[in-house]
Each structure stands twice: as structure tokens, then as C-alpha cells.
Amino acid sequence: MTDLLQIEHLDYQRNYHRILTDINLTLPAGQIVGLLGANGAGKTTLMRLIAGVAPHFRGSITVAGATAIAARKAVVSYSALLAGAPANARLEQLALFCERLYPDFAFAHFQQLATEFALDCHAKLSTLSKGNQRKFTIALTLARRSQLYLLDEPFDGIDSMTRKKILAGIIQWKPDAATMVISDHHVGDIANLLDSVVIIKDQRIVAHERADTIRETHHQSIEDYYEALYEEAQS
């Protein structure tokens, strides 16, 4: 299996505060990976680093052979793409902006997703509910034909029916060779989708395990495995 993401000896600090320590992680192409951890564990920070949004780290990050920040940005679709977007812009304008910014952005695909999520593309961003903003973010993120998708708590605020619909659709929308990393505090909701989980705690990756192994060898659900491991690491 080809490796898509390789992180070696990654250390990161902000304002003299150590956030990630000696992160080593290899992810193959074509997988759906759960990035799990308590509040403040470092999940968002790790995604920002992989996506090239956070510079000035130690170690190396390679995505599909790309190590330079600009080259990584070209192959990673990260769900924080609405950060700094003008609140009075209409959804369609923002999608057109993304189309200009990202050569791999498929506008027709965005429109399909927006229709699926019942989004009104003529609405202004500021008028969207929290859940609908999340849906818009997911539609923009998945509209890129990228090699690596990073979805940071994508379902926060989305009603359970829509959440199920999106989860069922993710397998269908994800290009086969692409890898998708999803962080979510509701582990049970995404468990069935995952090929593997990466658990992060106290600045470090404390486990990286295949979902099959958790179920068949550890005889645990992903949720139980995660909670047990977290408590174990706590004591």
C-alpha cells in the first residue's frame, strides 16, 4: 500500500508552549482515519501543520511526496477554508472564489453537494445557522479533488439525520485513492466509517491502530478502545 502521509519527529510549540512532541505518523493512501483525543489534545494543531497553515515546526511532513508548504497546500483539502471569509458574501461567491484559488476545485461537484445538503447558495454566509455553516464547509472541502482531506469536527452542530446522510455519502464522495482524516468527539458516530484510528494525548500520538484489529484482536468497539486507552494513559 502506498504511503500518502509521512510525519517524522514533528515538534511544535506556540508562545513558548509545547503543543506537539515527537509526532511520527504514516498513513497509506485510500483510507478513512479517525483522529481522536480530548479537548486541547492537539488534533486541530496537527491538522493545521499537515495542511501547511501553521509554519515553524521541527521535523518533516510529507504529503504525496510534497514537503514544502505551498506544495502540501496544493494536495490537502482542509476544512478550515472559511476562516476569514467575509460574512456578507454569498455561498455561491465563496465557492467561485475557491474555484479560482484551487485548481482542483470542481464547482459542479460543489453544487451537487450543496443540493444534497439543501443549502441555498444565494444566501449570505452570515445568515446560515451553525449546522448549515458546517454543511457548507463540508461541501467546499469535498469539492476539491485532493489526495488528503482533513475534516476537523465536521459534524458539530449538524442534526443527526443529516449527519447520517453525510457519513453514508463520504465513502461515495471520497476519491478511492484519497485519504480522509476526521476528528470528532462523537467517536461512536463515525466508528463504522473508519479504517484506522490515531489517538493523541498530552502532545503525543499514543496509539495508531487498524479498526479491524481493534474489533477482532482487542474485541472492543472503537469507542471502548479509545476510552480505555485514554484512561490507561491517564493513570
Ligand SMILES: Nc1ncnc2c1ncn2[C@@H]1O[C@H](COP(=O)(O)OP(=O)(O)OP(=O)(O)O)[C@@H](O)[C@H]1O
Ligand atoms: N496560539 C496558541 N498559543 C499557545 N497555545 C496554544 C495556541 N493555540 C493552541 N494552543 C494550545 O494547544 C493545545 C492543542 O490545541 P488544539 O486546538 O490543537 O486541540 P484540539 O485537540 O483540537 O482540541 P479541541 O478538541 O478542544 O478542539 C491546547 O492546549 C491549546 O491551548
